[in-house]
Amino acid sequence: MSMSDIFLPEKLERELQNNGLDVENFYARVLMYRAGQYPTNNLVSASPMEGIPNFGDIKPAAETLGIETIKGAKVALAIINGGMATRFGGEVKGIVEVLPDYSFIRVMVEKVKLLSRKYKAPVPIIFMNSVQTDQATKQHLEQNDYFGYGQEQFRFFSQSNAPRLSRSGSYYHGADGYFAQASSGHGDFFTAIRTSGTLDWLKSQGIENILISNVDNLGAEIHPKSLGYFKSLKSDMLCEVVEKQPEEIGGVPVLVEGRPRIAEWFTLPYNMQFENLKHINTNNIWVDLRRLHRPLPLHWYAVEKTVTGDLIIQFERLIAQYSWYCDCTILQVPQSHFIPAKTKQQIVENSGSYKNIIAELESL
Numbered sequence: 486m487s488m489s490d491i492f493l494p495e496k497l498e499r500e501l502q503n504n505g506l507d508v509e510n511f512y513a514r515v516l517m518y519r520a521g522q523y524p525t526n527n528l529v530s531a532s533p534m535e536g537i538p539n540f541g542d543i544k545p546a547a548e549t550l551g552i553e554t555i556k557g558a559k560v561a562l563a564i565i566n567g568g569m570a571t572r573f574g575g576e577v578k579g580i581v582e583v584l585p586d587y588s589f590i591r592v593m594v595e596k597v598k599l600l601s602r603k604y605k606a607p608v609p610i611i612f613m614n615s616v617q618t619d620q621a622t623k624q625h626l627e628q629n630d631y632f633g634y635g636q637e638q639f640r641f642f643s644q645s646n647a648p649r650l651s652r653s654g655s656y657y658h659g660a661d662g663y664f665a666q667a668s669s670g671h672g673d674f675f676t677a678i679r680t681s682g683t684l685d686w687l688k689s690q691g692i693e694n695i696l697i698s699n700v701d702n703l704g705a706e707i708h709p710k711s712l713g714y715f716k717s718l719k720s721d722m723l724c725e726v727v728e729k730q731p732e733e734i735g736g737v738p739v740l741v742e743g744r745p746r747i748a749e750w751f752t753l754p755y756n757m758q759f760e761n762l763k764h765i766n767t768n769n770i771w772v773d774l775r776r777l778h779r780p781l782p783l784h785w786y787a788v789e790k791t792v793t794g795d796l797i798i799q800f801e802r803l804i805a806q807y808s809w810y811c812d813c814t815i816l817q818v819p820q821s822h823f824i825p826a827k828t829k830q831q832i833v834e835n836s837g838s839y840k841n842i843i844a845e846l847e848s849l
Contacts, residue, residue, distance in 0.1 A: 490655070491515060493648065497664060504616060505645035505677055506669065514785055514800050519654035523787050526751045531739035533762055537726065540818040543710045551713025558606040559693040560707060562597055563678075565671045565768070565804070566590075566622055566700040567615035567644045577621040579700040583832055583839045590625060592703050592839070594632045595846050600707055601634075608707065609690060611640040611683055615668040619643055642681035644673035649790075650798040657797045665792070671699075671768075672783045672802025684777055697770040697804065703835075703842055704824035705769045711816060715771045721811035723771040725818045726764040734759070736766035736805045738815045745815045747805035749786070766805055767823040781810050 491512055493501070502508050517523040554560055566579045579590040594610065601608045614622055623641065626632070631639060646666045649657040659665040674697065678684045687695070694712065698705035715723040724747050726738050736747040737759070747766050750759045783802040790797050807813075824839075826832045832839075 493656075493664065497648075501646060501648075504643065505673070505680060506647055511647055511800070514787075515650065515654065518650065518787055518798065527784055527786065528754055529739070529741060529746075529748050529752050530754060531741045531746070531748055531757065533757065534738040534740050534745060534764075534815065537738060537764060537815050537817045538714075540710060540816060540822075543714045547713035547717045548710045549713065550716055551709030551711070552604065554694065554712055554716060555600065555604045555608070555707070555709060556606050558608075558691055560712065561609040561611060561687055561690075561692045561695045562593070562707060563611045563613065563674070563695045563697040564590075564593060564700050565674065565697065566612045566618055567668050567671065567673070568618065577618045577625075579618065579622055580625040581829075581832070583703065583826070584836070584843060587839070587843055588625065589700050589703065589826075590622065591629070591632050592842060592846075593698075593700070593705070594626075594634050596706065596842075598632065598634045599846060599849055607638060607690075609638050609640060609687065609692065610634075611642070611678075611687070611695075613671070613674050613677060614641055614643050616643065616646055617668070640683055640686060642677050642683045644671070644677050645669045647800055649792070652789075652796055652798060654798075657792070657795070660793070665797075667790075667799040667801075669799075670786075670788075670801030671804040672806060674804050675777060675781050675783070675807060678777065679780075684774065687774060693774055695772050695774060697768070697772060699768050699825065701826045702767065702769065702824060703826075703839060704820075704822045705767075706822060708822075711771065711818065714816065715814065718814055720814045721773050721776040722808055723814040723816055724805060724808060725767045725769040725771075725816055725822060727767055727818060727820050727823045729763060729765040733765050736768075736803070737762045738764050738766070741809070745808070745813050747808045747813070747815075749803060749805075751786075764817060767818070767825075768805065769818070769822060770804065770807075772807075776811060781807060783807070783810075 648664045651657045
């Protein structure tokens with residue numbers, strides 16, 4: 486490889502820039518990786534976090550504050566709906582049905598619609614899509630008349646894409662012989678919400694707080710107790726965690742210099758055994774919008790993936806790393822707040838939980 490092959494074709498470079506990628510920063514990451522200066526992890530000096538506050542111990546006054554905030558039309562839901570649409574056989578996950586006539590997206594919209602009706606206040610829903618999910622997501626909502634919630638309550642923006650690398654550092658090409666791409670991780674949220682104008686739009690609507698959640702977690706909920714507890718502490722961010730189940734991997738609550746943070750499993754220090762940690766991040770994240778007006782220096786991780794049998798590298802930022810740059814609160818919530826489905830098999834395994842959620846929605 487030579488220095489000249491670092492540059493992408495001009496047309497592709499323009500497309501990536503128009504989609505929000507900082508191309509110069511990307512080239513710098515590629516060069517660092519090729520020089521062996523870009524590790525696939527970024528080890529942190531951390532210790533396990535004990536004594537995590539529990540959802541069940543939240544005082545009634547905090548819940549009342551949460552209710553008042555919802556009634557004041559100051560809350561929105563942000564759905565992380567990006568990615569490559571590959572884990573479900575090429576289908577866009579959000580439009581996959583978990584039960585007949587109920588897609589992931591429909592269930593989330595129905596939950597928000599019910600909340601809005603209960604407290605007689607609008608609750609906007611914003612989607613962070615990717616190039617791979619944007620069109621199908623919008624069509625799904627349009628074809629179903631936004632599930633009766635009103636088109637004016639929805640807003641969309643997209644995360645960026647970047648070319649993938651082979652382990653040698655050369656650009657990885659797909660079956661069509663062209664540069665294979667990947668979305669740049671859900672950490673793109675904090676950049677894209679600003680540059681797309683969505684943050685300004687939310688502020689113009691009087692929104693103060695958003696709950697961010699993955700589209701595949703139907704346990705996520707704008708609950709007055711979590712919201713009120715978050716607001717009562719006047720912190721920037723609240724991360725909901727649950728007790729970790731066997732075989733689960735992800736972010737975990739830790740202490741760094743005595744302060745609560747979320748660290749990804751692959752960044753933990755060598756003397757900290759992931760298997761021994763008790764809690765895991767749900768990616769249900771409460772954020773104070775007033776703290777998002779400045780760029781955040783989130784770390785870019787060189788993440789290893791297997792694509793058609795090949796081990797490749799893609800650069801990603803992770804949303805929970807925001808906890809490293811703000812006043813973060815950790816809250817343990819019931820397991821029912823975390824029902825992820827990363828594969829179609831997990832949809833089958835979660836069917837009992839989905840039936841309960843939908844039965845409750847249909848009964849109200």
